[in-house]
Amino acid sequence: MSKMNRNRTGQGALMFVAAGLLGLSACKGTQDTPVEADTYSSLVSERGEISFPADFPDGFRFIGSWAVAGEGGVADIHSVYARPSDVDAFRQAGRFPDGAVLIKEVSASRGAKHTTGEAFWPTDTKTWFMMVKDAKGRFGDNPLWGDGWGWAQFDPADTTRQIATDYKTDCQSCHIPAQDNDWIYTYAYPALGPRGQVNLPEGAKTAAMTPDAAGHEASAATDGKGDPAAGKLAFETTCVACHSTVAGKGGVGPSLAGVAGRKAGTGPGYAYSPEMTNSGVTWTPENLAKHLEKPKEFIPGNRMGNLFPNGVRDSRHRMDIVAYLGTLK
Numbered sequence: 354m355s356k357m358n359r360n361r362t363g364q365g366a367l368m369f370v371a372a373g374l375l376g377l378s379a380c381k382g383t384q385d386t387p388v389e390a391d392t393y394s395s396l397v398s399e400r401g402e403i404s405f406p407a408d409f410p411d412g413f414r415f416i417g418s419w420a421v422a423g424e425g426g427v428a429d430i431h432s433v434y435a436r437p438s439d440v441d442a443f444r445q446a447g448r449f450p451d452g453a454v455l456i457k458e459v460s461a462s463r464g465a466k467h468t469t470g471e472a473f474w475p476t477d478t479k480t481w482f483m484m485v486k487d488a489k490g491r492f493g494d495n496p497l498w499g500d501g502w503g504w505a506q507f508d509p510a511d512t513t514r515q516i517a518t519d520y521k522t523d524c525q526s527c528h529i530p531a532q533d534n535d536w537i538y539t540y541a542y543p544a545l546g547p548r549g550q551v552n553l554p555e556g557a558k559t560a561a562m563t564p565d566a567a568g569h570e571a572s573a574a575t576d577g578k579g580d581p582a583a584g585k586l587a588f589e590t591t592c593v594a595c596h597s598t599v600a601g602k603g604g605v606g607p608s609l610a611g612v613a614g615r616k617a618g619t620g621p622g623y624a625y626s627p628e629m630t631n632s633g634v635t636w637t638p639e640n641l642a643k644h645l646e647k648p649k650e651f652i653p654g655n656r657m658g659n660l661f662p663n664g665v666r667d668s669r670h671r672m673d674i675v676a677y678l679g680t681l682k
């Protein structure tokens with residue numbers, strides 16, 4: 354960084370940030386105090402051009418995320434980042450300090466049945482949004498600056514390419530619901546602490562996992578109405594680590610080929626525990642569902658109870674898996 358040239362914009366910029374961090378008053382700097390840098394942020398040029406931090410995510414902290422619902426699940430996942438010093442300042446003051454940087458990554462997502470339910474995860478980055486706090490109205494004639502922030506968007510294929518042209522049309526219209534909250538949706542960022550929990554949308558609701566949140570209700574997997582295709586998916590994420598579907602091919606657990614209707618502990622090619630073999634249980638759909646719901650309790654002492662103690666909590670998933678097991682000849 355070059356030595357301070359005392360222009361109006363650069364004056365006191367780093368000073369301000371440093372003073373903020375130390376909890377001192379920014380007024381201690383005077384017009385003539387030399388400072389180390391000639392712009393107020395290393396990510397902003399003298400003309401207000403915003404650049405994406407070259408070594409992101411180094412120096413940043415994940416502060417929270419959004420999942421945007423789409424047809425059939427989660428369409429986009431948004432992950433938001435800030436620098437630890439800005440997070441600390443927010444936690445103390447309830448607002449971001451001059452020069453604070455917020456970055457939002459928008460990712461496409463994929464989903465599949467998991468042991469937790471239908472779970473989605475982020476894949477390709479679709480775009481990057483970035484805001485830089487400007488408490489001094491520095492770049493009045495630059496259309497990407499105003500209302501206390503610099504606003505920018507970056508091409509995911511090349512983050513040196515800033516692609517927003519005018520914050521009023523490209524960004525601000527969508528941030529109007531957060532207008533009274535310095536244009537940002539802080540309540541979604543747990544890292545910001547209690548002071549971020551303001552301006553919540555009316556009617557914000559808590560969703561339950563479908564179809565039954567924690568699987569607390571009685572086993573419903575006895576009506577044979579499970580979906581074997583969904584069950585196959587669930588089986589492949591949850592059971593295949595221990596069970597094959599090839600007849601006679603044991604692994605950690607026995608092959609489940611032909612399990613439906615069989616007496617417990619009698620499949621070929623596997624050394625069962627005596628508890629399983631002597632249980633007297635026949636694998637009806639109802640008993641399969643009970644075993645999957647509580648692997649430790651249904652046949653006490655069987656080895657799956659210790660290896661897979663939580664079982665399949667969601668009754669729909671149990672039903673689906675049982676339906677699938679019925680197809681394994």
Ligand code: HEC
Pocket residue numbers: 419421431433455456457482483484504505506517520523524525527528536537538539
């Ligand atoms: C389609 C509406 C829309 C547009 C366009 C939009 N935003 Fe946002 N932005 C939101 C919403 C809503 C959130 C919070 C919820 C979410 O991410 O789904 C958000 C969150 C953000 C965040 C995370 C911090 C916060 O406010 O919670 C940043 C940073 C951000 N936007 C920057 C920008 C910038 C810069 C632009 C323009 C280049 C822009 N946004 C354009 C709607 C929009």
Ligand code: HEC
Pocket residue numbers: 588591592593594595596605606607608609612616617618619620624625626628629636641644645654655656657660661665674
């Ligand atoms: C971490 C390993 C593990 C996982 C995961 C697991 N099991 Fe098992 N399972 C076992 C073991 C080991 C046995 C044999 C228990 C014994 O002999 O005491 C067993 C036995 C069984 C039996 C009795 C088979 C028979 O021939 O009597 C069924 C049915 C079964 N498991 C179904 C499932 C299903 C369905 C899943 C997935 C939802 C699953 N298990 C997940 C380890 C596992």
